[in-house]
Amino acid sequence: MPYEREDTGSSDWAYNWADGTGLLGMDQPEAIDAAFERQEALVGVAVIGLALHHSDPGVILPRIARALRSDSEELRRQGTIALAHVARLHHTVDAECLALLRTRPRGNEADDDLWSFVPHRRLPLWLWCHHLPQHATWLLWHRWRT
Template sequence: MIHAAAGAPEDDDVESVDLDWERGGNLNHCREPGDVDAAFDRAEEHVGVALIALVYNHPDTDAVLPRVARGLRSPNPETRRQSLLALMHTARLHGRVDATTVELLHGLLTDRTPISAGSPYEVRGTATQTVGDLQAFLPPEQLPDWVNHFSDY
């Protein structure tokens, strides 16, 4: 088990939370970018869940977005899907994304990989939803033209 702080990073009286990587328990308390990096390095099955939690629990978008980009590049389609959700939440909660994650999103619009074995849902479906969220939560001047003119027919 890995320990992560459950309070503000600058809080010295923070209670430690066991992050259960095996079952995915308590990953919603993940707040440290280093915990997500280590989970990626170990190819943890539930790293995408921790990444979404990081978006909610870590105030520094500059620290979060490189991890989102790493997830968008993952060989695991479920991790890519969860990373797209993390990108949506980053736009909604923090009001910005970066050029790297937007370009990776663009590539995932053609990703026909099922999100899990036997699933009818493909990564590209979540990518399409992510574009819609970027359009809804970010001003057009922050987005490339392809996002501003994208529509799902």
């Protein structure tokens, strides 16, 4: 197996921050916190991995918010992707991530997955304004044709 390594007792022995090996399998939020502190270049990949593999969105969302607050455009993009995964897998989002997502360009992965997988009543008006015209057009066209 390509990710097998000898366990040295370190909590992040399976993750190689230099080449990204194993980061998409990340399930340890403490390792991500430490990577943020070290300013690891691939911390965004690990945040996506955490979104895919950790079972508690309450643990994942603060790390996504930290990525969305970053000065790095690439890290903000990866945070947006991670938020899309949380919406798809856990059907939830928090107010901080929504506020940070609002600063991102519309039509991103998280916009679409939030609209598709999170109950609409929990979504803010600005997201409704983005998606409602598309759905209203479809509804009118569908009703007209049938």
